[in-house]
Amino acid sequence: MRDLRESLFDQDRMLLVPGRMLLEDGSVVGMGALVENGRFTDVATVADLSARHPDLMAIEMPNYLMMPGFIDSHTHLTQSLGKSLVFGEPSEIFRRIWVPLEGSLDQRMVYLSSKLSALESLRGGFTCAVDAGTRSAGHLDALTTAARETGMRSVIGLICNDLGGAADVPPPNTIIARAEAHLAKYVEDPLVHPSLAISIPEVASDGMLTRVSHMASEAGVIFQTHVNEHLVAVERSLVATGRRPLEHLAHVDALGPHVLIAHSTLVTPAELNMLRDTGTAVAYNPVASVWKGNAIAPALQMAALGIRFGLGTDGTRADGFRLMDAAETLQRAGFGLASGDSSCGGGWLWLDAATRMAADVSGLGAVTGRIAKGFAADFLLVDLNRPEFTPSHDLTWELVRYGNRDQIDGVFTNGKLRLWQGWPVDWDARALLAEIRETTEAAVAAAPITRVHPTADLHRARTLA
Missing domain, CATH: 2.30.40.10 (Urease, subunit C, domain 1)
Incomplete structure (x- = not known):
């Protein structure tokens, strides 16, 4: 043979x-x-x-x-060059680390970061990943090229912020024109699927939130945003609008079956009903909750209510098996132990949530996952x-x-x-790793990153001193 x-x-x-x-x-x-x-x-x-x-x-x-291959329902392909910079950091790292880092990457570095992320994903069994949108300026083609070259199926979000939170914030009419072009560009692509995204509701005007969500719905693609992830984000929204982020999205008519909400860890009973009643989907990111979150998404309760959800890494580590383990473990630690639930999904729930359920929330339920x-x-x-x-x-x-x-x-x-x-089997991954090792240090050093804690070795030295 x-x-x-x-x-x-x-x-x-x-x-x-x-x-x-x-x-x-x-x-x-x-x-x-x-x-x-x-x-x-x-x-x-x-x-x-x-x-x-x-x-x-x-x-x-x-x-x-x-x-079936695993499907990562929420990740960030252009964050791989700085992935360990966030270890031990307080929760809201996107303002201090990710926006400065992604915004400083040139086209080649976006390409290298995305290809490294896609390689890690494939090694971890992810045949498809949903990218939430790069905050770099004008380098989306480099991201999609890199993902396509690896052979990974990808849902690529175009950031449509009109109030900040990205390196490039053009006028609203330019944002809409770019969104229309992005939706049209990948209609026949066998591996790349378009999506529209707004980083968090607070970085977009009400009109932009509504319009972009409706554009995605009309095009039959998903609209992505991060919601109710951290305490500071909830408070910021309350101060700005008088409503929590998820409540505000409902208020401006931006929820629906085409919407994929990342995290939803800090959700009230009323907000769970909003998700259920609108058909809005959730990316449950258990490793992110452990590494940098304030809470655990109540995934078991979501399943009981019929709220659609899939598993996501949030760019933490790309191992589909360890993701399922984390998903079950956090539900057991956060909810099952207190209620005497020894099953916590019965195993099969997490296997489904990593495959066919993740395909559904990613807008690919009729394409992959089975x-x-x-x-x-x-x-x-x-x-x-x-x-x-x-x-x-x-x-x-x-x-x-x-x-x-x-x-x-x-x-x-x-x-x-x-x-x-x-x-x-058909391209040189070791050459990619060599180039990244040679170029990453300078690229990261040039980014205006602010870290609260030093590296682990330096932290230990200071502590012992």
Whole structure:
């Protein structure tokens, strides 16, 4: 038998027969999938597939789980060059670190940062990521080029702030013209999907919030914004408008099924009802809550109320398995322990929230997130011949609690093998890393970043002194 990687590389038509396949109701044996021209064109039992496609030699992978790729419903592709600068910092880091850093990046640095982020995402099993919009000035093409070159499916937000919060804040008519062009540019793109974004409600006028949200709805794409993430943001909105951020979005008619709210950690019962009644979706970012947040989004309560949500990294760490673990762990620590809930989602909720539910909130529910006929062939091959999965009694729970990115051998998007055992198959990732190591220090040093704490080693030295 040919080497498995060779059998999977650069094939337009493949009949795949894994040991197990993750479908909507759980993992099953005896199933296979036909991949043609970037899509699943037939998903059935191995016997039925062999009968329907006798001309094809099946690629048998008995030790692998074939599962949908993870979808990061909220990230920042142009923050990877400074990702560890925020460790140990107080919560509202976007004003002191991210806006200054992103605003200072030139086109090449935006490209490098985005490509590094996309590489990290693919290594972590994310076949799709939703970028909330770069705050750099005029370099969006560099971001989309980098993501496309890696093969990662991406939803790219265009920042439409008209009151600040970005390096470039043009007049309102220019913002609208740019938004229209952005929506039109990627209509036929197989991997890039457009989106409109406003960083936080406080950096846009009421008219801009309403108009941009409605533009996204009419175009059939998502509108993104960060809401109710930190105490200071809630207070700032109360002072400016007399309403909390989520309440204000409802007041200006900017909520709806096309809206993806990042965080929603500080939500009142009335605001949960707003999310439910408007169909607005939430990106639940558990690692961000641990690293820099003020609260945990009540994801279990959202699930019980029928509020749509998916998992997101917020640019923290790109490992889909560890993200699911964090999602369940925070619900258990924040809510389950006090109520005696020993299940906290039963494992399956977090697997769904990282795949098909995340696809839904990202505006791609009919495109990706499932292994099903007609869907894009965005999937992972997870090696089950590992100690963590031996013996296996409940694979769904095992994926949530024992899974890790080093167990992922194959990462596919649009039917093409992109990574094998953590490294790209058709471009030089090590050359990218070398260039980033050579150039990042100067780029970060030039940005007007303000940190509250020094690095860990310097902090330790000062503490001991």
